[in-house]
Amino acid sequence: MEEAPQQRRDDAVAWGIASHQEHRWPALLAVLAAIALQLVLPDRVIQGLGYRALIPGLEGLLIIVLLVVNPGQISTAEKRLRVVGVSVIALITIANFVSLLELINALLWTKTGGRSLVYASLPIWLTNVIVFGLWYWELDRGGPAYRQLNEHRRPDFLFPQMATPGSAPGWTPTLLDYIYTSFTNATAFSPTDTMPMSAWAKILMMVQSFASLVTVGIVVSRAVNILG
DSSP states (O other), X not given: OXXXXXXXXXXXXXXXXXXXXXXXXXXXXXHHHHHHHHHXXXXXXXXXXXXXXXHHHHHHHHHHHHHHHOOSBOOGGGXXXXXXXXXXXXXXXXXXXXXXXXXXXXXXXXXXOHHHHHHHHHHHHHHHHHHHHHHHHHHGGGOTTGGGSTTOOOOSEEOHHHHXXXXXXXXXXXXXHHHHHHHHHHHHSSOOSSEEOSHHHHHHHHHHHHHHHHHHHHHHHHHHHHHO
C-alpha cells in the first residue's frame, strides 16, 4: 500500500514539519520559577537592581497581561503577543546578568560571608538555564507561533529526532526540549546532542556557556578558599 503524502514527507524531511500548537502554561511556569529564584537571592547580589521587588514586579505584570489576553494555547493569530513574551525574557536576562556581576564582585572582594555568596550562585546558575531555554524556544524558527506554519524557516537548532528522518515521525520540539538543550550547554559549556545551525543560535550558546563557566569557575575557587 502506498504511504500517505504526509508520512512520506515526515520520513524525508524531519525538520520541515510544522510544530503542534503549544500551551502557554509551561512557559509561564518557567518564568515564575525564574522570578522565585530572583527573590531568594541575598541583598548583596541584587543591590545593582535597586528595589528588590522592582524587576520581579515588572515581570509579574507582563505575565498578567499574557494571561488576560490569552491564557490558553499559543496560536498563529496572536503573534503580536510575542513582544510581551520577549520583554519578560529580556527582563529576566538583564536581571540575572546584573546579579551575576554583583556576585562576582562580592566573591572577589568580600572577605566575610563567603558561604552565603557561594550558595547564591545556584539560583543564578539555574536562572541562566531557564532564561536561555526560553530564548531558544522563543527564537527558533521564528517562535512557537511561526513554527506552526508549514512555510516556517529552516531550524536554528537541529535536534536528534530532526536529524534522523523516520526515527520519530511527526515529532516537533517543545519547551522542555529547549530547556534540556540549555541545561546541557550550561553543564558541558558546549553543544551536546542538539546543534546550533544559525549565527544567532551559536552566539547565544556561546554567551550562555561563558556565563556558566564564569559562575562555576569563580564559585569553585571561592569555595576552595573557604574550605582552606
